Amino acid sequence: xxxxxxxxxxxxxxxxxxxxxxxTDLVLTDAAADRFAALALKCVRQEYPNKLDHVMNGxxxxxGPKDLHPAFYGCFDWHSSVHGHWMLVRLLRTHPEMxxxxxxxxxxxxxLSPGPIAAEVAYLGQPNRRSFERTYGWAWLLKLTAELxxxxxxEARRWSAALQPLADRVSQxxxxxxxxxxxxxxxxxxxxxxxxxxxxxxxxxxxxDTRLEAAILDRARAWxxxxxxxxxxxxxxxxxFLSPCLEEAALMARLLPRDRFVRWLDxxxxxxxxxxxxxxxxxxxxPKIVHLDGLNLSRARALYELGRALxxxxxxxxxxVRAADRHARASLPHLATGSYEGEHWLATFAVRxxxxx
Numbered sequence: 329x330x331x332x333x334x335x336x337x338x339x340x341x342x343x344x345x346x347x348x349x350x351x352t353d354l355v356l357t358d359a360a361a362d363r364f365a366a367l368a369l370k371c372v373r374q375e376y377p378n379k380l381d382h383v384m385n386g387x388x389x390x391x392g393p394k395d396l397h398p399a400f401y402g403c404f405d406w407h408s409s410v411h412g413h414w415m416l417v418r419l420l421r422t423h424p425e426m427x428x429x430x431x432x433x434x435x436x437x438x439x440l441s442p443g444p445i446a447a448e449v450a451y452l453g454q455p456n457r458r459s460f461e462r463t464y465g466w467a468w469l470l471k472l473t474a475e476l477x478x479x480x481x482x483e484a485r486r487w488s489a490a491l492q493p494l495a496d497r498v499s500q501x502x503x504x505x506x507x508x509x510x511x512x513x514x515x516x517x518x519x520x521x522x523x524x525x526x527x528x529x530x531x532x533x534x535x536x537d538t539r540l541e542a543a544i545l546d547r548a549r550a551w552x553x554x555x556x557x558x559x560x561x562x563x564x565x566x567x568x569f570l571s572p573c574l575e576e577a578a579l580m581a582r583l584l585p586r587d588r589f590v591r592w593l594d595x596x597x598x599x600x601x602x603x604x605x606x607x608x609x610x611x612x613x614x615p616k617i618v619h620l621d622g623l624n625l626s627r628a629r630a631l632y633e634l635g636r637a638l639x640x641x642x643x644x645x646x647x648x649v650r651a652a653d654r655h656a657r658a659s660l661p662h663l664a665t666g667s668y669e670g671e672h673w674l675a676t677f678a679v680r681x682x683x684x685x
Contacts, residue, residue: 365426
């Protein structure tokens, strides 16, 4: 699909350390996409600092990130590396003339090749790995695979073929796990069930994985269809980067016909968006507090998607877009602060916001 997206006159200061939001709303240009890509390229080959999600079965598994994960060892943790690769693929696909295109291709050739991916598959097959990156990292891996499968280009087909064995493993992990997950996880951080189902649904539909799609639909209906009066006023928690209520609503918007979704939303989030205001981020060098920038961006994306789902005739649509704009503006200027705590992941959320808008 074409890459027309709404940016905020994104500009990088001469020192390269600040992304600034101006008043004029612009298209996400090749130059702006290039600056987003620079943030991921800065870290996808950076091994340290690194937060491993690694259960050791013995002394022989005391290894560094690159030995354990030759494809996804950078960007501080596995899931951030995966979604950083998704962003690089997305930007290369939609902005093929961007200045860093050749560098992106080199990274993808290096990481999305049979050898590194085989090592990732083998890692997941070892004992005590069933909960590795469940389900946030799983979902981003499927989102990356879906992006490649949707791109009809020789290089994308090559990367997609290399990645598919890992996607197959993750898809089966979802199929094994979802029927056993009696209750959803409604947190505002990584384990959030609605967010993962939303990403995994993109893969299920792109790959025509009907078993996975059916499992997603079954869980979403069982968990969320009867929900009423979501506690949006309780949000955010102090380290949230997702809105439990809005992520659930955005998922249900994709699964229900419009008339049924409108009735469901009326019962779940009456008065939306109400007094919803952007979160205050007091310290962008703190790895948990900076999550709140991600919350502003993910809220904005969800609000845009809800506005689109309601349709142009719904009187709430304009208010949802205004609220989304406020949230996006609150955090888009702070993607590149010089602090790795936010720089290793926030650009992915920004790209998704701009494309949703």
